[in-house]
Amino acid sequence: MSTRERVLGIDRRQLLGREVPLPPRALRWATSVVGFFVLWWAAVEYSFLNFGLFVGPVETLVAIYGYVLGDPVAGGSQSIYIHAAYSTYRVVAGVSIAALLAIPLGLLIGTSTRAGAGIEWNNYLSPAVESLRPIPPVAWVPASILLFPVVPVVGFSVNTAVLFVVFIGAFFPILVNTIEGVRNLDDEFRRAAQSLGASDRQVFRHVIFPSALPSILTGVSLGIGLGWITVVAAEIVAGNYGLGYITFQAYRLLQTDIIAVGMVVIGALGYASSAIVQRIANRAMPWSDIDT
Amino acid sequence: MSKQESNPERRSQNRNQDTNGYEDMENGHRDLDEDDGRARATGEALVEIDDLTKIYDPDGAHVTAVENMDLEIGDNEFVCVLGPSGCGKSTVMECIAGYLEPTEGEVLINGDPVDGPDPSRGVVFQSNRLFPWKTIGQNARFGPQMRNAVDDDRIRELLEETGLSGFEDSYPHELSGGMQQRAELVRLLANDPDIMLMDEPFSGLDAMTKELMQEMLLDIWEEEDRTVLFITHDVAEAIFLADRVVVMTARPGQIKDVIDVDIDRPRDSSVLTSEAFNEYQKRANELIHDEAERAMEQKQQETQEA
Amino acid sequence: MDTAKWAKRSASILGLLGVWFVVGALGPQTLPGPAAVAGAFVGYVGSPVYWNAITLSTLRVLGAFTIAALIGVPLGLLIGWSVVFGDFTYPALELVRPIPPIAWIPFTILVLPSLAFSLGIASFEIDTGIVFITFLGAFFPILLNAIAGVRSIDDEYSRAAQSLGAADWQTFRHVIYPGALPSVHTGMVVGMGLAWVNLVAAEMISGGGLGFMTWSAYTGGSYPVIFVGMITIGILGYVSSTIVRYIGASQLPWMEGSTA
Ligand SMILES: Nc1ncnc2c1ncn2[C@@H]1O[C@H](COP(=O)(O)OP(=O)(O)O)[C@@H](O)[C@H]1O
Ligand SMILES: [Mg+2]
Numbered sequence: 001m002s003t004r005e006r007v008l009g010i011d012r013r014q015l016l017g018r019e020v021p022l023p024p025r026a027l028r029w030a031t032s033v034v035g036f037f038v039l040w041w042a043a044v045e046y047s048f049l050n051f052g053l054f055v056g057p058v059e060t061l062v063a064i065y066g067y068v069l070g071d072p073v074a075g076g077s078q079s080i081y082i083h084a085a086y087s088t089y090r091v092v093a094g095v096s097i098a099a100l101l102a103i104p105l106g107l108l109i110g111t112s113t114r115a116g117a118g119i120e121w122n123n124y125l126s127p128a129v130e131s132l133r134p135i136p137p138v139a140w141v142p143a144s145i146l147l148f149p150v151v152p153v154v155g156f157s158v159n160t161a162v163l164f165v166v167f168i169g170a171f172f173p174i175l176v177n178t179i180e181g182v183r184n185l186d187d188e189f190r191r192a193a194q195s196l197g198a199s200d201r202q203v204f205r206h207v208i209f210p211s212a213l214p215s216i217l218t219g220v221s222l223g224i225g226l227g228w229i230t231v232v233a234a235e236i237v238a239g240n241y242g243l244g245y246i247t248f249q250a251y252r253l254l255q256t257d258i259i260a261v262g263m264v265v266i267g268a269l270g271y272a273s274s275a276i277v278q279r280i281a282n283r284a285m286p287w288s289d290i291d292t
Numbered sequence: 293m294s295k296q297e298s299n300p301e302r303r304s305q306n307r308n309q310d311t312n313g314y315e316d317m318e319n320g321h322r323d324l325d326e327d328d329g330r331a332r333a334t335g336e337a338l339v340e341i342d343d344l345t346k347i348y349d350p351d352g353a354h355v356t357a358v359e360n361m362d363l364e365i366g367d368n369e370f371v372c373v374l375g376p377s378g379c380g381k382s383t384v385m386e387c388i389a390g391y392l393e394p395t396e397g398e399v400l401i402n403g404d405p406v407d408g409p410d411p412s413r414g415v416v417f418q419s420n421r422l423f424p425w426k427t428i429g430q431n432a433r434f435g436p437q438m439r440n441a442v443d444d445d446r447i448r449e450l451l452e453e454t455g456l457s458g459f460e461d462s463y464p465h466e467l468s469g470g471m472q473q474r475a476e477l478v479r480l481l482a483n484d485p486d487i488m489l490m491d492e493p494f495s496g497l498d499a500m501t502k503e504l505m506q507e508m509l510l511d512i513w514e515e516e517d518r519t520v521l522f523i524t525h526d527v528a529e530a531i532f533l534a535d536r537v538v539v540m541t542a543r544p545g546q547i548k549d550v551i552d553v554d555i556d557r558p559r560d561s562s563v564l565t566s567e568a569f570n571e572y573q574k575r576a577n578e579l580i581h582d583e584a585e586r587a588m589e590q591k592q593q594e595t596q597e598a
Numbered sequence: 599m600d601t602a603k604w605a606k607r608s609a610s611i612l613g614l615l616g617v618w619f620v621v622g623a624l625g626p627q628t629l630p631g632p633a634a635v636a637g638a639f640v641g642y643v644g645s646p647v648y649w650n651a652i653t654l655s656t657l658r659v660l661g662a663f664t665i666a667a668l669i670g671v672p673l674g675l676l677i678g679w680s681v682v683f684g685d686f687t688y689p690a691l692e693l694v695r696p697i698p699p700i701a702w703i704p705f706t707i708l709v710l711p712s713l714a715f716s717l718g719i720a721s722f723e724i725d726t727g728i729v730f731i732t733f734l735g736a737f738f739p740i741l742l743n744a745i746a747g748v749r750s751i752d753d754e755y756s757r758a759a760q761s762l763g764a765a766d767w768q769t770f771r772h773v774i775y776p777g778a779l780p781s782v783h784t785g786m787v788v789g790m791g792l793a794w795v796n797l798v799a800a801e802m803i804s805g806g807g808l809g810f811m812t813w814s815a816y817t818g819g820s821y822p823v824i825f826v827g828m829i830t831i832g833i834l835g836y837v838s839s840t841i842v843r844y845i846g847a848s849q850l851p852w853m854e855g856s857t858a
Contacts, residue, residue, distance in 0.1 A: 028685035036690035050709045123606035128614040134839070135832035136795040138700075139809070141802065142816035142824045146628050226795075229698040233799035236703065237813070244701065248803070251704030259704045267697035274696075391757050411763035421758045425776035425852045434772070435762035463852040483762050 055256045063257035064264065073246050073258055084265055086241040091227040091273070094166025099220055102171050106178025111208060113183055129175065137169035137230045145238045162234040169230035170223030177222070181215025182208060214288045217281040221274060228270040338519050339365040339388060339487065343397035346383050357383040359544035370513060370520045372534035374527065374580060376587035380545025381523045382418070385489050388521065389415050411435060414485030416493040420472045422464040428475050429460035435483030450478045454508065470501040474508070481512065490522045494529070503561055506532055514558055527580065531572045532563060539579045542586040549579050630822040638822035647811070655797060655807035656834060662732035663793050670737050671782055674744025679774050691741070699734035699796045703803050706730050728800040735796030736789035743785025747778030780853060783846035790842045794835040
């Protein structure tokens, strides 16, 4: 009887004047997914727009199978695992550095916003940070290629330009959410802790930090999302390895199957990383149930 | 008095707009007692709850909220349902309102089974459900607006009666809790329902505001012919308001006893200190005490299992 | 009191410029200092190249964002409102969602044609690939927030409307739509930000607008212009988010803490 079970105000069992049994949920989901693949297949088969130049779902699956077995991709000698590992490491490293800097900075700015909180760090730091924030991380790509070199480290080439762009992408969401997390704490929790005898340090450790944690983790989760966006952009432009690099390289070589495979793998890794963050968040905060 | 005379006309006008076949309600079931100046319960059942059972089945859990409940509510009667929290009071109301389908048994209104929500059965919710995105005036007009039958005079009258004139353009969050609850009452009355279903409407208010709201509700009810089903866990509130108090057991909710409250109307807060009131309260307290204890144990057990 | 605060805030900005100045003077040859960038800015403000790039990027964002809102909001409201409709549509969208828009670039260059048309004297060419990437950037935040907005509305509001006599479409119009609006607004703000992120990437790779201007400044060796591009993109991004916020706030006078 609930509204939610109706489609556009049509009673579900009375479609076209006839009793229509509603298919079970799993079947509806399956229809949706199968429909997507059928549309994709049909677009390629019947050359909708220039889809004729692209690969269909079946070829993509076959190609994925080949690359999963370790075939080299995009004219190089590396397997897709190497490229996936490069992109993943860049996201992890870039986001980690961003978190290490943004969380303390956010806590500092957030706690100093209160009246009588000592040095007004927020006034000294916020304007500088806020003036950099509107520049989209991808716009940093040319500048960072210019300024950050590729450094060889024990046989690997570390592209610090790509790392920097990922760092910028993750830094601001984490910072903003950390500040918000601290500011949204109701003052009475702090007063309660003080009245129970907590020192300033203890208030921070037992009240301010845990209460900001859900927001901080939301920020990290957003940061990882932006990390994947920026890593792909940076690799396309500046990479020598990575999933972004091979997708674009494949386009140059007109290996359309790798374009599709690259997209699938990037999507899967992005999805997996947000699932992992969600897991960690739930583990870290049994008392909260946040949606990252 | 003049309001009462014009009332039946407006009512039938409004009713003609909706399609649910309540037109015949005017004829059969109302019986004005002229001495009292208001309609009394006629003994004829307007709402008939017949062997109602409601089982919730969320992912395999099997919660029997209400079991084999029988209750008849007469036209123009004020009935309070009193029970400990979690005993199935809201579930009963939601079945009458038409939000839930009974697992077994049925709810009849005027002999017809309930089929979904209907404007003849108005609802006031436990947490205030004024639409936060509409002003008080827009909220008040909502029901008539749905049928394109807004009567501005009536809305103004209701707002004035409840002390809300001047707040028409305010948004709900700008008002105090008591004012919000009054505004929700106005929204309901503007729709002119035959039956008012009220689910612990005053439980969020402070004691003094609550008392004033109860008096206002009785005034409103005594002025116009309406049937009220009022749910509460507050013993004094139930006795102060009701013609009959239906005491429920802990879950699965069944009727433990029914108390006929024979205190003269119109009632005001002076009733609260009367001998008779105390007697009723004592009796209701005795009835409900064990049930409340059982409900608390149930709750604790559920929490441990979860 | 207030002047002290403003002094501190100005010190913050001046500090940032100071750091840039020092790093530019002492650091790598390739990094232009604030003075060089300011000089390049002055030169560019008078040049039609600059204004053409601004116009092109702005029009692309505006167009892509509008399409994203026109599709994302109704679709999200319907998916949130009707479980059945959602079951048939959402899983397919969820397959596509995790792929960052930028990863679509090679695909769009291959598959999406350029649209060329002329209106009397003026002729236009729309790079549909870039518009599509920008659209994707804005679309999913708007969609997800519209869905979440509907789901966050307590069922009792719909029940209240039904009991007051609202038909299903009236419930949609008076409860679902306004109730989801705050969340839709959040989605639009986020979507506007991501539209710019993805626009810049797409432009760097396939041409035109501020993204390309910035990138070609790098490849052409006129390094101060890179920073002119970044700053311009930042300002435009900020202005467009502010406009979205402002319009949103004007639609939500009922929100607690709103000043309207
Ligand atoms: N949607 C539901 N799913 C499962 N159990 C429910 C649901 N709604 C209510 N219940 C359970 O049914 C019992 C009666 O609930 P309710 O009618 O709300 O009680 P009351 O209004 O008297 O406090 C409670 O134990 C509650 O936990
Ligand atoms: Mg209840």
